Amino acid sequence: MDFPLPGPPPPGAGTVAPCGWSGVTRKAALLAALLAAGCSAQGAPGNNCLTCHAGIEHASATHHDCVACHGGDAGATQKEAAHRGMLGKSNPSAPEHWDKSCGSCHVYQLDRVQSSLMYTTTGMIRNIRLTWEGPEEGDFASRAGEVYDPAGRPLRLKPVAELDHVSGELYRKFCSQCHVARESGEVYGASHASGCAACHFPYNDRALYRGGDATVRGRGPYAASHAMERLPGNEVCSRCHNRSGRIAYSYQGLNDGSNSLVPTRFGLPGAVMASGNRNLTHIAPDIHFAAGMDCIDCHTSRDLMGDGYSYRNMYLQTEIACEDCHGGVKPPRYREIASENDEALRESRGYRMQMRQGMKMILTAKGRAYSNVFYQDGAVWVLGKRSGRLFKSRVITGTPEHTVVGHGRMECYSCHSRTVVQCYGCHTSYDKTRSAMDYVKGVPTPGRFSEKEDYRMLYPFPLALNQRGRISTVTPGCQTFVSVVEPDGSLSKDEYVARFKGKQQLRFAPFYSHNTGKKAIGCGECHGNPAFLGFGQHVVSGSNIEGTMICEQSADKPLDGFLTLQEGKVRAYSAITREHSRPLNGAEVRRALAVNLCLVCHDKAADPIYRKELDHGALSDALHRRLVPAP
Numbered sequence: 001m002d003f004p005l006p007g008p009p010p011p012g013a014g015t016v017a018p019c020g021w022s023g024v025t026r027k028a029a030l031l032a033a034l035l036a037a038g039c040s041a042q043g044a045p046g047n048n049c050l051t052c053h054a055g056i057e058h059a060s061a062t063h064h065d066c067v068a069c070h071g072g073d074a075g076a077t078q079k080e081a082a083h084r085g086m087l088g089k090s091n092p093s094a095p096e097h098w099d100k101s102c103g104s105c106h107v108y109q110l111d112r113v114q115s116s117l118m119y120t121t122t123g124m125i126r127n128i129r130l131t132w133e134g135p136e137e138g139d140f141a142s143r144a145g146e147v148y149d150p151a152g153r154p155l156r157l158k159p160v161a162e163l164d165h166v167s168g169e170l171y172r173k174f175c176s177q178c179h180v181a182r183e184s185g186e187v188y189g190a191s192h193a194s195g196c197a198a199c200h201f202p203y204n205d206r207a208l209y210r211g212g213d214a215t216v217r218g219r220g221p222y223a224a225s226h227a228m229e230r231l232p233g234n235e236v237c238s239r240c241h242n243r244s245g246r247i248a249y250s251y252q253g254l255n256d257g258s259n260s261l262v263p264t265r266f267g268l269p270g271a272v273m274a275s276g277n278r279n280l281t282h283i284a285p286d287i288h289f290a291a292g293m294d295c296i297d298c299h300t301s302r303d304l305m306g307d308g309y310s311y312r313n314m315y316l317q318t319e320i321a322c323e324d325c326h327g328g329v330k331p332p333r334y335r336e337i338a339s340e341n342d343e344a345l346r347e348s349r350g351y352r353m354q355m356r357q358g359m360k361m362i363l364t365a366k367g368r369a370y371s372n373v374f375y376q377d378g379a380v381w382v383l384g385k386r387s388g389r390l391f392k393s394r395v396i397t398g399t400p401e402h403t404v405v406g407h408g409r410m411e412c413y414s415c416h417s418r419t420v421v422q423c424y425g426c427h428t429s430y431d432k433t434r435s436a437m438d439y440v441k442g443v444p445t446p447g448r449f450s451e452k453e454d455y456r457m458l459y460p461f462p463l464a465l466n467q468r469g470r471i472s473t474v475t476p477g478c479q480t481f482v483s484v485v486e487p488d489g490s491l492s493k494d495e496y497v498a499r500f501k502g503k504q505q506l507r508f509a510p511f512y513s514h515n516t517g518k519k520a521i522g523c524g525e526c527h528g529n530p531a532f533l534g535f536g537q538h539v540v541s542g543s544n545i546e547g548t549m550i551c552e553q554s555a556d557k558p559l560d561g562f563l564t565l566q567e568g569k570v571r572a573y574s575a576i577t578r579e580h581s582r583p584l585n586g587a588e589v590r591r592a593l594a595v596n597l598c599l600v601c602h603d604k605a606a607d608p609i610y611r612k613e614l615d616h617g618a619l620s621d622a623l624h625r626r627l628v629p630a631p
Contacts, residue, residue: 047074048082055212057227069101090222093196095119095143095181102196109305113180113196115147116306116317121179123313125160125171127577131478131507132167134499139310140168142181142440147310155310161440166430166484169447172440178240182439185221190275192239193223199232199304201225203239230350231386237295242274245475246421249274250515251295253285258423258456283458284418286516291391297384300370301347313578315467315510321365322412325373325380327397329408333367334360334375347371352388400606401520405613406591409465411472413512415520420461420473420513424549424560425454427495431485446487454559455549460525462534462561466510467578474534477509477577481553497553506551506574508562510581523605527595534572534583536561543568563589601627 049066050056059069067074070092076082088094092101103110117123120141129136141157149155160171177184180198185191191207192198201223204210209222216222229236238248246256254272259279264270270279288298296304303318311317325332337344337357348355348371355361361369362380372383373393380393396402434448466472484493497504526532530545536558537548545565547558554573556564562574562583570586584592597616602609619628 048077049074051077052079052215053213055214057211057213057225059226060228060230063228071100090216091183091193091195091197091201093200094183094194098195109196112302112306112308114145114306115308115310116304117311117314118304118306119180120145120147120157120310121160121171121175121181122157122310124175124179125163125167126312127478127509128167128171128175129163130498130500130577131480132170132482132498133165142176142179148308150309150311150316152309157310159440166482169430169438169445170428170449172438173436173447173449176439178243183221184439187275189273190239190242191221192236193221197223199236200228200230202229202232202236231296233386234289234294245511245513247512247514248295249280250283250419250421250513251286251289253283253289253515254280255283255419255458256280256421258453283515284517286418286514287518288516292387292389293382293384293391294386296386297372297382297391300364300368302368315578319364319366319368324362324364324370325382325393325395326412327395328402328412329397331395331397332375332380332393333363335363335369336360337369342369344369344371351383351385353383400608400611404605404610409470411466411470411512413516414463414471414473415526416516416518417461417473417513417521418515418517419458420475420511420515421456421458422461422475422560423453423456424476424479425551426476426478426480427452427454427483428480429483429485432487433485433489457560460529460531461513462508462536463526463532464508464510464534464562464576464583465581466576467580469580471584472510473513474508474576475511475513477507477511479506479508479574495553500575500577506562507577508574508583509577520605522603523595524599524603527592527599530565530589530593531561533589533592534561534563535565565589597628 047066049072058064063069065074066072070086072086073082073084076084086092087097087101092098098110113119120143122139122141125140129140139155139157140160140163142160144159145157147155147157160168160176162168163171176182177187178190180192180194183192183194185203185207189205191203193201193203203221204224207221208218209216209220209224211217211225211227213226234248234252238252241248242256249256256274256278257270259270261269261277261279264279264281270281272280274280298320300319303320306317307319323332337355337359340357342357344355344361345357351372355371355374360375361371362373362375363369372385374381374383380395382391382393383389384391429450431448431450432446435444435446436448437443438445461473461475463471464474466474481495481497482493483491483495486492497506500507530538530540535545535547537560538558539546539548543565544567547561547564549558549560551557551559557573558564562572562576564571564573570589572583574583576582594616595614597619598609598614618624
């Protein structure tokens with residue numbers, strides 16, 4: 001890179017000393033404080049932990065003392081006495097102990113995590129309840145807790161263990177394994193610790209320790225190493241984000257095609273083996289992944305660990321948007337670092353390159369500064385937090401393709417998504433004659449789930465309005481047909497579709513697939529194929545659009561869409577979840593399809609005619625009368 005970049009901070013930067021203190025005095029005081037807090041060096045006199053655990057990796061340069069994190073008695077010479085009072089078997093960061101371990105030093109981070117969706121999963125629990133039971137009162141979470149809503153009002157979250165119906169059972173027996181409130185140690189490729197260690201002490205595929213401590217080497221479930229990951233890599237994210245939307249796979253260019261162990265080529269399985277006996281095959285990766293960017297290079301710590309408030313779904317907690325770095329109607333926004341205690345400065349201390357005062361930090365969609373994205377020399381630069389690489393972001397504000405009249409409501413990824421994972425027809429059976437593990441309660445209880453699906457695809461994908469009132473990609477969101485077998489073997493529900501917004505209907509959910517491409521979908525594809533508008537696979541017949549993948553519950557409703565067109569009238573029969581979301585209406589569908597009259601000749605988005613409102617009356621001028629036949 002040939003432009004001047006920020007160098008390392010000057011000596012003493014980031015450390016504030018009382019007036020008149022010398023560097024030597026300050027260091028002596030700091031050492032005394034650390035010793036008083038029990039942060040003696042590992043292996044110092046009186047610390048017998050290494051007598052047995054010789055060869056174990058240092059957690060980090062700032063986490064020296066075993067007892068300060070794990071508890072126990074470092075002065076004892078017998079195992080039983082030394083382990084007495086330890087915080088958990090091996091993970092002191094588990095929610096049962098984290099206020100005494102990680103939280104004793106990292107109060108700010110713990111307060112945020114305890115309110116975050118990564119821990120509470122309030123959004124997931126709420127949407128399962130909406131889908132399976134209909135609207136219900138109360139906010140439930142992985143564990144009970146006192147939090148604050150985004151308006152700063154106190155909010156009590158009830159424990160999901162108290163949800164005594166099928167949706168509560170589904171969360172406890174399925175979903176709870178993928179979130180940091182609980183450990184998951186028995187799933188190939190998807191195991192993780194609970195609490196802070198879920199991200200900062202990652203497991204390998206088999207959840208076995210492979211470090212230098214001979215007393216636990218090869219045992220599990222343990223982190224692969226005792227060395228802390230201050231900045232989690234993509235493999236940490238993919239431990240959990242490989243189900244449902246499969247966004248971690250799509251980002252890396254992997255497709256879970258639901259082929260199980262069925263051979264895909266030459267009698268061999270797919271290219272990558274994943275949890276649940278799944279074979280993954282390769283597709284084009286996200287452009288950011290192909291460039292070498294990690295998940296955390298776009299997502300801020302507030303996206304992942306929360307900002308101290310409890311949100312109802314991940315779209316409300318997530319603070320970033322494509323426009324932050326690439327611009328939109330307006331160019332990216334920024335502010336200068338003015339304070340020596342600025343959060344961007346503090347967070348960047350763990351990066352390969354640190355930010356410094358005076359730098360112009362790009363702002364997120366919520367108006368907060370990134371800690372690794374800055375404006376310099378007329379360009380937006382993204383620093384790879386782990387890699388130290390610099391990526392130049394192309395700003396598209398004012399470019400012809402991005403000033404098309406009528407596209408003001410489009411999300412960037414509605415045009416730039418390469419694929420969107422869609423899984424149609426999820427048939428879930430809940431059999432009360434059998435038992436299964438309740439991972440929240442920690443014991444097997446009556447009721448076992450099983451699933452099967454009808455169809456999965458990547459392209460084309462439907463569009464609808466999301467909760468921001470913008471045109472977004474959507475995907476089946478708990479598009480579930482539920483069957484319940486009672487203890488006596490009778491069926492109390494048979495392929496049941498729950499009520500939503502006053503009637504029985506399936507659901508779709510706004511969704512960003514994390515499989516972005518530089519090249520946008522062609523104008524003719526989107527405006528000429530009604531599947532993008534929500535009609536699913538279809539045949540156009542006169543003034544009707546007839547679905548060809550029919551829902552088994554209704555002879556006139558496609559399974560893979562949410563709109564029908566009969567005698568020129570558009571009707572929606574499935575809901576779009578999230579507040580203020582909905583399918584496209586008749587007027588919007590007609591406007592989208594009417595563009596086809598122009599696309600025959602004007603097939604490029606940069607064509608000047610798309611800088612103004614379309615006027616089909618222009619088709620009657622002398623030029624167009626020769627080209628367009630009379631009706």
